[in-house]
Amino acid sequence: MASAWRRLGFYVCFLKSKLNGGPDIISRGRRVIPGCARGIYSATGTWTKEYTLQTRKDVENWWHKRIKEETSKISEADKSKPKFYVLSMFPYPSGKLHMGHVRVYTISDTIARFQKMRGMQVINPMGWDAFGLPAENAAIERNLHPESWTQSNIKHMRKQLDRLGLCFSWDREITTCLPDYYKWTQYLFIKLYEAGLAYQKEALVNWDPVDQTVLANEQVDEHGCSWRSGAKVEQKYLRQWFIKTTAYAKAMQDALADLPEWYGIKGMQAHWIGDCVGCHLDFTLKVDGHVTGEKLTAYTATPEAIYGTSHVAISPSHRLLHGHSSLKETFRKALVPGQDCLTPVTAVNMLTQREAPVVILAKADFEGSLDSKIGIPSTSPEDASLAQTLGLPYSEVIETLPDGTERLRNSAEFTGMNRQDAFLALTQKARRKRVGGDVTSDKLKDWLVSRQRYWGTPIPMVHCPACGPVPVPLQDLPVTLPHITAFTGKGGSPLATASDWVNCACPRCRGAAKRETDTMDTFVDSAWYYFRYTDPQNAHSPFNAALADYWMPVDLYIGGKEHAVMHLFYARFFSHFCHDQNMVKHREPFHKLLAQGLIKGQTFRLPSGQYLQREEVDLTGSVPVHANTKETVEVTWEKMSKSKHNGVDPQEVVGRYGIDTIRLYILFAAPPEKDILWDVKASLAESRSPQPRVRGRCVCPDRDGCPDGPSHHLGALGRPATGAREAVCPLCLGRRRAASGVAGRGPAVPSAARRRGDGRPGARVGITASHSQGIDGRGRGTLAVKRSSISLVQKRMPARQKQRGERPQGHWDDQQQSLRHNPRAPASLAGPGQSPRTRPPKRAGCQALAGAKHQENVPLPQNGPHQLPGAGLTAGRRKG
Numbered sequence: 001m002a003s004a005w006r007r008l009g010f011y012v013c014f015l016k017s018k019l020n021g022g023p024d025i026i027s028r029g030r031r032v033i034p035g036c037a038r039g040i041y042s043a044t045g046t047w048t049k050e051y052t053l054q055t056r057k058d059v060e061n062w063w064h065k066r067i068k069e070e071t072s073k074i075s076e077a078d079k080s081k082p083k084f085y086v087l088s089m090f091p092y093p094s095g096k097l098h099m100g101h102v103r104v105y106t107i108s109d110t111i112a113r114f115q116k117m118r119g120m121q122v123i124n125p126m127g128w129d130a131f132g133l134p135a136e137n138a139a140i141e142r143n144l145h146p147e148s149w150t151q152s153n154i155k156h157m158r159k160q161l162d163r164l165g166l167c168f169s170w171d172r173e174i175t176t177c178l179p180d181y182y183k184w185t186q187y188l189f190i191k192l193y194e195a196g197l198a199y200q201k202e203a204l205v206n207w208d209p210v211d212q213t214v215l216a217n218e219q220v221d222e223h224g225c226s227w228r229s230g231a232k233v234e235q236k237y238l239r240q241w242f243i244k245t246t247a248y249a250k251a252m253q254d255a256l257a258d259l260p261e262w263y264g265i266k267g268m269q270a271h272w273i274g275d276c277v278g279c280h281l282d283f284t285l286k287v288d289g290h291v292t293g294e295k296l297t298a299y300t301a302t303p304e305a306i307y308g309t310s311h312v313a314i315s316p317s318h319r320l321l322h323g324h325s326s327l328k329e330t331f332r333k334a335l336v337p338g339q340d341c342l343t344p345v346t347a348v349n350m351l352t353q354r355e356a357p358v359v360i361l362a363k364a365d366f367e368g369s370l371d372s373k374i375g376i377p378s379t380s381p382e383d384a385s386l387a388q389t390l391g392l393p394y395s396e397v398i399e400t401l402p403d404g405t406e407r408l409r410n411s412a413e414f415t416g417m418n419r420q421d422a423f424l425a426l427t428q429k430a431r432r433k434r435v436g437g438d439v440t441s442d443k444l445k446d447w448l449v450s451r452q453r454y455w456g457t458p459i460p461m462v463h464c465p466a467c468g469p470v471p472v473p474l475q476d477l478p479v480t481l482p483h484i485t486a487f488t489g490k491g492g493s494p495l496a497t498a499s500d501w502v503n504c505a506c507p508r509c510r511g512a513a514k515r516e517t518d519t520m521d522t523f524v525d526s527a528w529y530y531f532r533y534t535d536p537q538n539a540h541s542p543f544n545a546a547l548a549d550y551w552m553p554v555d556l557y558i559g560g561k562e563h564a565v566m567h568l569f570y571a572r573f574f575s576h577f578c579h580d581q582n583m584v585k586h587r588e589p590f591h592k593l594l595a596q597g598l599i600k601g602q603t604f605r606l607p608s609g610q611y612l613q614r615e616e617v618d619l620t621g622s623v624p625v626h627a628n629t630k631e632t633v634e635v636t637w638e639k640m641s642k643s644k645h646n647g648v649d650p651q652e653v654v655g656r657y658g659i660d661t662i663r664l665y666i667l668f669a670a671p672p673e674k675d676i677l678w679d680v681k682a683s684l685a686e687s688r689s690p691q692p693r694v695r696g697r698c699v700c701p702d703r704d705g706c707p708d709g710p711s712h713h714l715g716a717l718g719r720p721a722t723g724a725r726e727a728v729c730p731l732c733l734g735r736r737r738a739a740s741g742v743a744g745r746g747p748a749v750p751s752a753a754r755r756r757g758d759g760r761p762g763a764r765v766g767i768t769a770s771h772s773q774g775i776d777g778r779g780r781g782t783l784a785v786k787r788s789s790i791s792l793v794q795k796r797m798p799a800r801q802k803q804r805g806e807r808p809q810g811h812w813d814d815q816q817q818s819l820r821h822n823p824r825a826p827a828s829l830a831g832p833g834q835s836p837r838t839r840p841p842k843r844a845g846c847q848a849l850a851g852a853k854h855q856e857n858v859p860l861p862q863n864g865p866h867q868l869p870g871a872g873l874t875a876g877r878r879k880g
């Protein structure tokens with residue numbers, strides 16, 4: 001009876017859709033089925049009896065160009081409609097797509113399509129973060145010009161993306177290494193310079209002896225090695241260009257409150273910026289009453305008490321003792337290691353004009369990342385004791401009234417103010433006079449953007465012996481890269497070798513001058529690209545304000561967790577800056593952030609740390625061992641990488657399973673924020689088709705956890721290799737023995753080994769080839785997903801996990817015929833325009849999105865400082 005009702009409901013549903021101009025009926029034998037429910041579309045009108053891999057590929061090929069045509073016809077001109085800007089972080093054109101790319105672009109493509117179906121004006125643009133070291137390394141190693149290497153990689157990767165059936169807004173494509181893009185990067189740099197936010201100073205920098213370049217602090221790992229070359233980083237003093245990000249520290253810290261949908265990442269941003277409680281102030285230095293021309297900047301957490309300064313302290317590692325400063329010898333003479341030393345140098349506060357001696361402290365480590373601070377005894381007992389020890393004069397500047405309020409005294413115009421008012425008034429005055437005063441933390445540093453490299457945006461500055469650094473006039477932009485053919489990878493910037501290019505006329509006095517030979521950190525290029533997508537062909541300005549105001553902020557920004565701190569911080573900085581330049585209405589560039597999880601592959605590692613290939617490991621015993629040496633091998637899951645032999649080539653898997661299977665699998669294998677453990681063994685098992693379907697008996701210890709009982713079909717996933725007696729259970733991923741007792745080796749990975757390492761057998765899924773694609777009567781895509789493939793997500797949880805009371809990520813809802821995510825998993829694929837209660841349109845194509853209706857604002861766990869949230873999370877469950 002129930003089935004009759006269900007059938008009736010089905011046809012009523014269909015009739016309704018038919019009356020609304022829905023798809024046609026298809027007769028298949030004696031059965032009548034609605035077009036929207038059909039699994040396979042046939043161009044010839046005949047139905048394919050066998051659903052094979054070839055059928056799937058034919059279907060995909062047939063639809064590929066039609067879907068592309070369909071999407072390209074959609075106009076984005078109608079500005080009366082609500083917009084949706086979905087953005088995935090643009091790739092570096094390395095020439096090879098990896099599975100991480102496939103995941104992030106599949107997610108953005110799916111959401112873009114979903115929002116289009118909701119009637120939104122959608123852009124889902126794509127471009128290339130095309131400057132960077134690898135191009136130059138290719139030039140050095142393979143004698144290829146960075147430009148031709150990059151361009152050919154872009155061409156190749158575009159084809160690869162196209163093969164994945166991704167519908168990007170290609171008419172908005174941008175490439176950061178082209179002059180029509182970097183002209184505007186230079187323009188923004190000059191705007192920063194004019195605003196006093198780009199400056200040069202000598203700084204102790206991280207020097208990579210292999211790449212011969214300066215590295216940012218963040219590019220040096222915890223072992224003091226370069227993130228790229230792995231070489232031990234050296235310290236070196238160089239005059240560098242900086243962008244004064246500290247000027248926006250407070251504004252950016254405060255604006256985090258306006259970003260409720262930055263799950264987890266917000267905490268990391270806040271931690272990166274630090275507590276903005278003080279400011280830096282500038283001093284000029286004098287020796288024996290003579291002005292030296294040297295400057296010193298020092299931090300204080302209590303600038304309101306600045307009139308009570310007793311000294312200015314610097315650390316023994318300060319640049320004044322090590323760099324090219326004219327006071328280096330004076331300071332070095334005064335230094336007694338291990339002691340607080342008074343020096344003959346006096347610092348004149350550029351705001352108050354008061355003088356105080358400079359002291360070299362015995363301790364090397366100051367608070368945060370400081371190397372200089374202002375000593376104020378009134379607010380710091382430590383400073384008071386130092387002043388007494390060294391006999392330094394100072395005045396008390398804070399008095400406490402009987403009612404407990406603190407007021408300033410002996411503080412010139414600030415006398416009588418309470419501390420809060422004095423803090424605001426003093427920092428404001430300092431900012432106005434451009435002598436510091438930007439409220440920031442003691443840990444945030446300005447952004448070092450100089451790189452001694454060829455393949456980057458040239459810094460548009462000219463050094464004139466008479467005028468000093470002069471920006472290139474805006475009408476002369478872009479400063480294009482000179483054509484250099486000989487790349488050695490040694491020495492300083494390759495630009496210095498192009499003498500015709502370096503020697504130029506000073507824009508101000510027309511005298512002989514030299515161009516800046518450093519190029520910019522590629523993070524500068526990617527700090528504003530989201531603006532350029534809104535107006536990519538603009539030849540007169542970086543972007544049109546009206547267009548940027550319409551499309552910005554980005555509604556959903558998708559990318560890896562590794563960019564949670566630096567890239568997002570720099571991108572937010574540029575957006576705040578552009579807002580203050582009246583270039584755009586919005587301050588914050590990204591409304592919602594989705595940090596997608598990794599796709600991990602299984603690794604086999606020897607105790608020595610050496611990674612083995614799967615073929616080198618003997619998995620027949622109770623523990624996996626090296627096939628030759630019999631050493632025990634550690635089995636874990638790590639981010640896919642060539643060096644770890646655990647990568648999967650997207651082209652290979654697409655060739656094997658078809659585009660849709662891969663895309664669908666990636667979407668349902670785990671919520672987007674979680675990691676996917678990609679089981680190569682399971683995937684390979686399927687490739688050995690055609691194989692007969694074999695009945696098997698589950699022999700894994702978790703067989704009770706297998707919902708289909710101990711005996712069921714070994715499906716596509718679990719087909720044993722020819723001659724094998726055992727195979728992997730497709731549902732519980734345990735061991736199963738084939739009923740037909742054929743001799744042969746056991747499973748490639750014994751269940752005991754599967755439970756080693758992270759102990760998360762439940763997170764691994766293979767792919768069953770049981771979905772199909774079609775398009776409904778109105779040209780919209782439908783994806784009919786058979787239950788068997790999706791139910792894997794639910795069914796693969798082993799009994800042990802169940803006993804611990806853990807819940808799976810999702811479960812199959814029989815009534816809804818859809819996969820439901822458990823509320824605890826933040827599976828929020830829907831955009832901000834959708835309230836948590838809004839149900840997405842209920843059609844087959846949206847089954848993978850059905851979890852969106854359960855979206856809850858569950859933040860990702862916030863781990864320790866600078867630790868990535870979600871690291872160590874898997875599709876199956878959170879690591880204990």
Ligand SMILES: [Zn+2]
Pocket residue numbers: 464465466467468506507508509510511513
């Ligand atoms: Zn000049």
